[in-house]
Amino acid sequence: MSDDPLLSVSNLRTEFSTPDGPLVAVDDVSFEVGRGETVCLVGESGSGKTVTCESLTRLVPESGEIADGSVEFEGSDLTELSPSALRRIRGDRIAHVFQNPQNALDPVYSVGEQVAEAVQYHREISDEAARARARSLLDRVGIPNAAARLDDYPHEFSGGMRQRVVIAIALASDPDLLVADEPTTALDVTIETRILRLLAELQAERDMGLLFVTHDLGVVAEIADRVVVMYAGKVMERGPVENIFERPAHPYTQALLRCLPGRGGPLEPIGGSLPDLRDPPAGCRFHPRCPHARAECKSGEQPPLYDARGRTQSASCVFYDDDHDASVVRESARENGETSNGTKSVADGETSDEASDGRRERR
Numbered sequence: 209m210s211d212d213p214l215l216s217v218s219n220l221r222t223e224f225s226t227p228d229g230p231l232v233a234v235d236d237v238s239f240e241v242g243r244g245e246t247v248c249l250v251g252e253s254g255s256g257k258t259v260t261c262e263s264l265t266r267l268v269p270e271s272g273e274i275a276d277g278s279v280e281f282e283g284s285d286l287t288e289l290s291p292s293a294l295r296r297i298r299g300d301r302i303a304h305v306f307q308n309p310q311n312a313l314d315p316v317y318s319v320g321e322q323v324a325e326a327v328q329y330h331r332e333i334s335d336e337a338a339r340a341r342a343r344s345l346l347d348r349v350g351i352p353n354a355a356a357r358l359d360d361y362p363h364e365f366s367g368g369m370r371q372r373v374v375i376a377i378a379l380a381s382d383p384d385l386l387v388a389d390e391p392t393t394a395l396d397v398t399i400e401t402r403i404l405r406l407l408a409e410l411q412a413e414r415d416m417g418l419l420f421v422t423h424d425l426g427v428v429a430e431i432a433d434r435v436v437v438m439y440a441g442k443v444m445e446r447g448p449v450e451n452i453f454e455r456p457a458h459p460y461t462q463a464l465l466r467c468l469p470g471r472g473g474p475l476e477p478i479g480g481s482l483p484d485l486r487d488p489p490a491g492c493r494f495h496p497r498c499p500h501a502r503a504e505c506k507s508g509e510q511p512p513l514y515d516a517r518g519r520t521q522s523a524s525c526v527f528y529d530d531d532h533d534a535s536v537v538r539e540s541a542r543e544n545g546e547t548s549n550g551t552k553s554v555a556d557g558e559t560s561d562e563a564s565d566g567r568r569e570r571r
């Protein structure tokens with residue numbers, strides 16, 4: 209086995225043609241997912257998380273196309289594979305759970321048949337063995353009395369139950385990589401916890417890589433090894449979860465940590481709104497909303513991903529180039545957290561330790 213990551217996304221660019229001109233939903237996005245690793249993709253609504261997930265196996269809607277970049281998965285570039293070769297990987301080696309899975313189940317087949325079919329899709333096992341495996345998968349995702357429900361049809365299940373069935377189908381092929389776009393958002397906390405545990409178990413058993421989109425920082429703290437922060441189609445920051453929570457480098461990450469739920473403090477919305485992606489601002493995409501923006505943030509290209517804290521954490525922010533003092537943005541994160549949160553700030557070591565301890569315990 210090589211040391212190459214399981215998935216390596218480089219300079220990915222996905223464009224949609226719209227009546228008002230081209231819209232670049234994913235712009236020069238790069239990140240990796242290792243075997244057995246969980247990477248959480250976070251960012252405000254509309255930042256390009258779903259389109260990034262869809263681009264991996266070329267599942268973007270018809271008006272979209274992958275205009276540039278590569279998606280290396282175990283030695284092949286998925287952007288260049290033939291449709292039939294890609295189909296063999298999709299649903300087998302790489303499984304997806306989509307954000308809006310209303311149409312993911314076929315109304316005319318029982319859920320047992322659909323899970324069993326997914327089990328048998330790429331593997332030759334008897335109908336009986338596939339049915340037994342379907343039962344066990346449905347049981348593991350928290351369908352009560354799974355054996356008795358195998359012959360029920362999707363409409364006989366609630367929305368949350370159907371989502372669990374969709375997750376069971378995704379896991380049926382024992383994928384090497386699971387791409388899960390807010391898979392537990394519609395579920396109650398008990399079931400969410402159960403599914404997150406199941407994913408962690410599968411990772412331990414099978415070394416499965418997991419790319420997970422969520423708006424819940426509690427979930428990020430619980431499952432992530434590394435975090436990729438997106439804004440307006442760009443990667444703003446990447447790094448290990450502990451660093452991102454304890455010492456967020458990019459002002460956008462700092463603001464995002466205060467505006468998403470899951471860390472206990474009062475939520476503080478980010479002022480202003482996402483730019484129009486058909487005509488994004490020059491320079492750093494976040495500059496119109498950034499409390500630290502200076503002249504050089506407002507022109508040219510999005511800054512490169514500078515090393516923010518050693519090689520593992522990087523931020524697309526000029527304060528981390530050689531000519532600026534990054535302590536300006538770090539201090540500000542600390543002050544902001546202490547004055548605006550009744551609890552401790554995101555830049556505060558104590559809170560972050562709790563977050564990472566919680567994660568270790570629950571894993």
Ligand SMILES: Nc1ncnc2c1ncn2[C@@H]1O[C@H](COP(=O)(O)OP(=O)(O)OP(=O)(O)O)[C@@H](O)[C@H]1O
Nearest residue numbers: 224233252253254255256257258259260269271485
């Ligand atoms: N089919 C499409 N045609 C045109 N534009 C699209 C299409 N799908 C997505 N977009 C645009 O691409 C951008 C990124 O959308 P995306 O769904 O990836 O955001 P997201 O980060 O997943 O948001 P959310 O958190 O709400 O799910 C948005 O500006 C969106 O309007």
Ligand code: NI
Nearest residue numbers: 257258259307
């Ligand atoms: Ni989305």
